[in-house]
Amino acid sequence: MPELDRLVHEPGRLAILTVLSSVQDADFLFIQRATGLTKGNLSSHLAKLEDAGLVEIEKRFVRKKPNTSVSITALGRERTARHWEQLEALKHTAQSVSRSQASQSALRSAAASRVRPA
Amino acid sequence: MNRRRLESRAAAYAQLRGVLGIPAGLLFILAALGNWQVGPFRHDWVFVACLLAIGAAHLLVVRGYRRHYGRIRPSAEQQWRAAAALALGVAVVLGGSLLLRSRAGFSLDLPVNAIAVTFAVVMLAAYAIGGALRPHHGAVYGALLLAGALPVWGGEDPSNVGLVLCGAAVIACGALDHLAFTRTFGPRALDA
Numbered sequence: 001m002p003e004l005d006r007l008v009h010e011p012g013r014l015a016i017l018t019v020l021s022s023v024q025d026a027d028f029l030f031i032q033r034a035t036g037l038t039k040g041n042l043s044s045h046l047a048k049l050e051d052a053g054l055v056e057i058e059k060r061f062v063r064k065k066p067n068t069s070v071s072i073t074a075l076g077r078e079r080t081a082r083h084w085e086q087l088e089a090l091k092h093t094a095q096s097v098s099r100s101q102a103s104q105s106a107l108r109s110a111a112a113s114r115v116r117p118a
Numbered sequence: 119m120n121r122r123r124l125e126s127r128a129a130a131y132a133q134l135r136g137v138l139g140i141p142a143g144l145l146f147i148l149a150a151l152g153n154w155q156v157g158p159f160r161h162d163w164v165f166v167a168c169l170l171a172i173g174a175a176h177l178l179v180v181r182g183y184r185r186h187y188g189r190i191r192p193s194a195e196q197q198w199r200a201a202a203a204l205a206l207g208v209a210v211v212l213g214g215s216l217l218l219r220s221r222a223g224f225s226l227d228l229p230v231n232a233i234a235v236t237f238a239v240v241m242l243a244a245y246a247i248g249g250a251l252r253p254h255h256g257a258v259y260g261a262l263l264l265a266g267a268l269p270v271w272g273g274e275d276p277s278n279v280g281l282v283l284c285g286a287a288v289i290a291c292g293a294l295d296h297l298a299f300t301r302t303f304g305p306r307a308l309d310a
Contacts, residue, residue: 011119018124023190026128030188033303034127084121 007052008083012037013045017072017080020055025071046070054079126249127302128190132200133250134299135183139292141176146285148172150278186306196248203244210243211236219271233280234266238287254294262287 008014015035020026026034032042049055054076058069072080148168151159158164192200214236216222219229238259245251262283300306 015119015124018121019127022125022128023193023196026190027188030131030190033187034124034131036304 004086005079005083007048007054008079010045012041013049014080014083016042016045016049017054017076018084020070020072021077021080025058025069028068028070031070049076128192128196129249130299130302131187131190132192132196133245133248134252134295134302135179136292136295136297136299137179137182138176139288139295141172141179143285143287143289143292144172144175145169146281146288150281150285153278153281187303199247199249203247206243206247207240210240214239229269229272231266231271231276231280231283233277234262234283237280237284238263238266241287241291252295252298254298255291258287258291258294 008017012035015037016031019031019034028039028042028046031037031046032039035042037045046055046057050057054073056071056073058071060067060069148165152165211233215232217224217226218232218235219225219227220232241259242251242255242263245255265283266280
């Protein structure tokens with residue numbers, strides 16, 4: 001099984017990338033609202049994602065107020081999609097393992113009841 | 119963590135900014151009052167002044183949402199969906215109104231409120247296409263659809279009453295949309 005992308009796997013960063021993958025760009029406040037992260041956490045995650053080339057950050061002024069606009073890069077989009085696919089695959093594997101374990105334990109208990117002395 | 123829920127945040131932002139429904143609903147009611155020419159609406163300047171006030175209110179609400187909840191630029195897919203919903207809306211309202219009740223030769227001339235019926239269908243389709251359809255949309259616009267489809271609209275042209283009903287539905291739905299919006303994004307930012 002391929003190894004999970006550690007940078008993307010962190011829940012805060014995965015939430016940011018997932019939200020950004022559904023828009024062209026969003027500002028800092030929207031991402032904060034949509035993910036529920038604190039300002040400090042969001043800033044730190046965005047810096048790591050920008051360093052890795054997964055997001056692009058543009059600082060500008062809107063009505064004389066500073067505004068930080070963030071967009072996901074093609075690499076970020078691809079890595080986020082791949083990561084979700086891996087998580088889905090893991091989930092399916094875990095479900096099939098738990099189903100087979102449940103059927104095995106049912107078989108074992110049925111066999112045990114058959115050999116039990118009357 | 120739920121992927122679909124996170125991905126639907128942008129659609130929720132685009133479609134559930136319910137306070138925008140208040141000026142939009144008032145616009146419908148204003149159109150009906152203008153058509154009826156009741157009271158001060160006999161004067162054209164009153165209509166224009168109300169129109170400007172509604173436009174200003176719309177801009178203020180947009181600014182308020184941006185200030186407290188941030189801003190996004192929708193994806194190309196969302197923009198395409200919005201354009202498709204608009205085109206479908208215009209086609210359904212015009213075509214449906216002509217078909218259900220009009221002077222056109224092919225009209226079924228049914229005793230229904232064509233504006234209320236077609237507008238309810240369009241709004242339900244628009245929310246569904248935009249990916250933000252919620253149970254309260256079904257309740258409010260379903261009620262509007264039922265009211266418009268009741269065969270009690272014979273006699274005089276009921277278009278203006280239909281406009282008032284549409285306006286009331288837009289305002290009611292807007293209030294419920296805003297509740298859904300604040301459940302999704304939290305209450306207004308205190309420090310914004």
